[in-house]
Amino acid sequence: MKEFLFTKTHEWVQFLNETAARIGLTDYAQKELGDLVFVNLPEVGDEVTVKEEFADVESVKAVSCVYSPVTGTVKAVNEDLLDQPELINSDPYDAWFIEVDHISAKEELLSGEEYEQFIHEEE
Amino acid sequence: MELKTPLYDCHVQCRGKVLPFAGYLLPVQYETGVIAEHMAVRKAAGLFDVSHMGEVTLAGKDALSNVQRLVTNDCGRMYDGQVKYSPMCNETGGVVDDLLVYKLNQEKFLLVINAANRFKDVEWIKGHLSGSVEFKDISDQVAQLALQGPKSEEILLKLTEIKDIPVKYYSFVERGAVGGIPCLISKTGYTGEEGYELYCKPETTKNLWNSLLEAGKEEGLIPCGLGARDTLRLEAAMPLYGHEMDDAISPLETGLGFAVKMDKEDFIGKKGLEARGEPERKRVGLYITGRGIAREKCTVYFEDKTVGMTTSGTHLPYLGRPAVMALLDMEYTKTGTKLDVEVRGRKIAAEVAELPFYKKEFAKQTLR
Numbered sequence: 001m002k003e004f005l006f007t008k009t010h011e012w013v014q015f016l017n018e019t020a021a022r023i024g025l026t027d028y029a030q031k032e033l034g035d036l037v038f039v040n041l042p043e044v045g046d047e048v049t050v051k052e053e054f055a056d057v058e059s060v061k062a063v064s065c066v067y068s069p070v071t072g073t074v075k076a077v078n079e080d081l082l083d084q085p086e087l088i089n090s091d092p093y094d095a096w097f098i099e100v101d102h103i104s105a106k107e108e109l110l111s112g113e114e115y116e117q118f119i120h121e122e123e
Numbered sequence: 124m125e126l127k128t129p130l131y132d133c134h135v136q137c138r139g140k141v142l143p144f145a146g147y148l149l150p151v152q153y154e155t156g157v158i159a160e161h162m163a164v165r166k167a168a169g170l171f172d173v174s175h176m177g178e179v180t181l182a183g184k185d186a187l188s189n190v191q192r193l194v195t196n197d198c199g200r201m202y203d204g205q206v207k208y209s210p211m212c213n214e215t216g217g218v219v220d221d222l223l224v225y226k227l228n229q230e231k232f233l234l235v236i237n238a239a240n241r242f243k244d245v246e247w248i249k250g251h252l253s254g255s256v257e258f259k260d261i262s263d264q265v266a267q268l269a270l271q272g273p274k275s276e277e278i279l280l281k282l283t284e285i286k287d288i289p290v291k292y293y294s295f296v297e298r299g300a301v302g303g304i305p306c307l308i309s310k311t312g313y314t315g316e317e318g319y320e321l322y323c324k325p326e327t328t329k330n331l332w333n334s335l336l337e338a339g340k341e342e343g344l345i346p347c348g349l350g351a352r353d354t355l356r357l358e359a360a361m362p363l364y365g366h367e368m369d370d371a372i373s374p375l376e377t378g379l380g381f382a383v384k385m386d387k388e389d390f391i392g393k394k395g396l397e398a399r400g401e402p403e404r405k406r407v408g409l410y411i412t413g414r415g416i417a418r419e420k421c422t423v424y425f426e427d428k429t430v431g432m433t434t435s436g437t438h439l440p441y442l443g444r445p446a447v448m449a450l451l452d453m454e455y456t457k458t459g460t461k462l463d464v465e466v467r468g469r470k471i472a473a474e475v476a477e478l479p480f481y482k483k484e485f486a487k488q489t490l491r
Contacts, residue, residue, distance in 0.1 A: 034140075034152060034156055034157055034350070035156045035157050035158040035159075037158075037416065037438035037445075038414075038415065038416050038438065038445070040414075040415065058415075058416045058438070059157075060157040060158065060161075060350060060354055060437055060438055060440065061151070061157065061350055061437070062418075063416070063418075063467075089156075
């Protein structure tokens with residue numbers, strides 16, 4: 001399995017090769033948000049930009065933005081999430097949001113260990 | 124600094140996500156999450172800590188006449204042991220608070236008020252008393268648990284003598300006991316389900332909480348947080364102060380006409396309501412038919428015209444679809460009217476629905 005990297009805004013990135021990656025929300029994020037009931041995703045062909053919002057997720061209580069850790073083009077979106085946003089709660093590392101290719105920039109990403117440490121400090 | 128209810132330690136122990144609300148640290152949800160808690164109340168039972176609610180008493184020869192002047196509903200013909208819901212208006216016909224009136228006897232009434240309005244209400248009531256009446260704010264000496272859901276009665280019966288369980292909706296037994304703990308047992312709630320609200324002394328609350336959770340295990344009773352309390356009341360289309368009503372919104376706009384008795388001799392706000400005339404807007408429910416979820420304070424449009432504002436909104440867990448309540452200009456309130464709700468700059472399709480969104484089917488026979 002390919003390695004998961006993390007952002008301080010609680011997204012995960014899994015690089016498929018040098019210029020393509022899948023993006024999702026971390027387990028910590030889904031727990032903090034609670035039961036998710038709606039997801040707004042971009043469309044195939046849309047451009048995403050480092051540290052800019054590309055999707056939003058809604059729990060029963062509130063809406064939260066999801067930020068892109070990379071700059072690139074949306075190659076695929078996980079349409080299962082549109083009908084079953086609860087997949088993000090039940091299996092956050094399987095519930096990818098989008099697949100991006102032609103990646104030209106990425107933010108500084110944390111390793112699993114660094115992310116654990118970061119959450120620990122946040123709490 | 125936030126206050127802790129007597130159950131703070133229990134909430135932490137039950138892994139509640141505790142946040143400040145109306146000056147108290149209260150659980151928004153437990154580990155089960157808002158949806159599971161909501162469904163437990165619809166299908167089995169849920170237990171809520173609502174100790175933050177305020178309680179005040181009016182006692183004395185002129186207690187009734189003071190209650191009658193303060194609230195818009197008619198409490199004149201209540202029987203001892205009856206509960207009545209009522210708005211309490213200001214002079215202009217806006218709402219100071221909405222509350223429950225408990226008639227203990229001809230000379231003593233208990234009013235249960237919103238936590239967020241407690242100090243405002245206390246000042247307001249004190250400023251409008253007349254004659255022989257003693258007013259007390261007993262909020263700190265009273266804790267409250269809400270046991271809600273179709274299995275509530277079954278659970279309560281395990282710990283309570285039948286005579287202590289009120290039979291009628293909106294009635295209460297003043298001196299009951301649950302598992303040996305003295306409680307005022309009231310058949311009321313804020314969920315749209317059958318259920319009870321139990322008022323007890325703060326020092327006994329922990330025992331009451333634990334006894335109920337233990338007794339209700341088989342029936343599927345779980346602790347529920349304020350998140351589920353909000354989604355349940357919204358699904359049942361019950362208004363919440365600060366959302367569907369406030370100091371400027373009249374109770375008639377909120378659709379509380381059933382609790383505003385204009386033929387009552389006099390009450391604070393009667394003239395104000397008369398001066399306002401027929402309401403020009405009204406509270407409605409909207410199903411969101413497009414993709415998205417709308418919350419409070421979203422503008423509502425008919426084509427390009429602004430016709431009102433949402434007051435509360437969420438995803439309704441039992442019905443499995445998003446909905447809002449909104450105050451709309453009268454001519455756009457007909458069921459089926461197609462409207463748009465603006466969410467973060469994007470218009471989403473919505474349609475006026477019949478209220479309440481969810482109505483309990485009382486098919487079940489009581490055990491008695």
